Amino acid sequence: MAGAMTVFRKELSDDLGSRRYLVLFGLILILSTLSAYQGAQYIRSNTGASFLAIFYGSEYGFSFTTLMVFFGPIIGLSLGFDAINKERTSGSLSVLLCQPIYRDSVINGKFIAATTALSLLVASTIGIMSGVAVSVLGFGPGLAEVSKIVVFALLTAVYLAFWLGLGILFSTVTKKISTSILMTVATWLFFSIVITIVAALLANYIVPIAMPTGPSGGGGGEGLFNTPEFRALMQRRNTIQTDIQMISPAYLYNQAGSAILGITGGGGGFGGGGFTRLGGGANPFQAAGGGDLGKALAIVWPQITALVVGMVICFAASYMLFLRLEIRPEG
């Protein structure tokens, strides 16, 4: 355990001082502060809006939740994708493993350090956002809201730790950093863009919309779109799309976060869906004052469990692979 603590301290100071962490931190901080400001404006113009609206109320198309949905994977993956293979390439791993420590201390220390760095990012961002909102609004969150913020922060940390675990897994299975970077980018693209397209295509394949043949008048079209059959069709397509997107951790996070913050109406998609549904202060149907936290948790328990299990699986897989990693003569 002493070995893991030493690795933890070293890795934490590396992470906190690393350029990539500082750049991402800065970016998130600027955007979050702006979104908190927007949220505060939203609360001002909507009497009865909860303080929590600073995390989702937005007029310019983004909020803290959409930021996390979109940037979360990059933040988590970027702290993990070269954790192991960089040390393999540089030769510092074999020097490290020649020291009197158990091998698992290395990967445990690295994972805990990066998780701590991510939690610090989440905690300080949310703290600063709340501070900005309080100074703009002149009032702060109530006790119920504070507890929701805490749970939401924990959820966000778990969500980022999932991506971190995936990044560390990439760095364990690949020898070259260039490969794990590509895997990181591919993963991000898949969950941010490809999955929505695939979901839409599949939905269209399973439930095709019978378009009226031949040129149809506007009136006729509208008539068609208004039939209950058509609405049921659209409903089915939506369900299919939602089900497919359920494999995306970002989607799960979005749903769980929305429920905790008291935004009803189910989750939006990762990219576009997230932006439109959560953003555009148009109509985030938040239950004024927020619903009950316990009830919300009960509803999105599966989503939260899925995120935690995903994180554990990623870490456990990298742990096993790292312990079995053959340090071979060729590196």
Place this chain on the structure above:
Amino acid sequence: MSQPIIQTQELTKHYKEIKALDHLNLTVFEGEIFGFLGPNGAGKTTTLLTLMGLTVPTSGTATVGGYDIVKDSKKVRQIAGMLPEGAGFYEDLTARQNLNYICQLNDIPKLEREKTIKELLDAVGLGERVDMKVEKFSRGMKQRLGIAQVLIKNPKIAFFDEPTIALDPQGVKEIREMLIRLNKEKDLTVFLSSHLLYEVQQTCQRVGIIRAGKLIAADTIENLSERIGGKDKIVVELELSKVDADLIREIKGINGVLSVDQENNKINVHMESDKSKEVSETIMKHGATILLMRPKERSLEEIFMEYYKEGA
């Protein structure tokens, strides 16, 4: 002979299809500099990695300093240090920060760390570069930092895997002298793996030769040489002002001379017993001048090639 400090019994390691170590039996004694020779791919690095517990043997056992390399691999790493091949450091940290990390991993008390680091960096000649980032280090400097890293735990045994590879001649000489000094001053058992015969000959007291994962010979260089060159009792190397066929014939005619081989103005005279006096008289009678005359020792290269031929 002193106590064995490293012992392997039938140590075997398979990497999927390749047999890297094939029932290796090896003993290294306390306080010696042991040279581990073999061409690339013979299993030198695998032996070191296995002994340090970085990789697990497929079968067989081994002890280092009395500790089992599988069950007590952490304890092995407490008393043994290694400079792995291609050892690296954290490039964006300074030499001091890198060593400080190693100190912490070795549970060196905080108060002693600063002093230990300073002493070691001075000892390896990096005293002036304490606060320089490792990314600015040359290969030779990194290698010396690697030696400092090995010594932090004040080990009983130090493994060096090709420590002078890719270094310039000056660097090679410095590392060699450092190893000899450490062996003498700190009574450190040094296990030097190398394919550079000259380096091993200059540094090591005992040599092991490994081929295809098997130890084919282990002894002092003199003994190895004697065993190979059993039929030639004495060889004298001469350099003369001129050499012709008559002279060679005459030398061959001396009673006790077995054979003579010639290379330009140099000849090697193989003799059953010491006939140097007769040989030199013959040469002078012939009107040639002796420029050089010395008993010839077998170079490690010859020994090495001989053992490889034998085993093949």
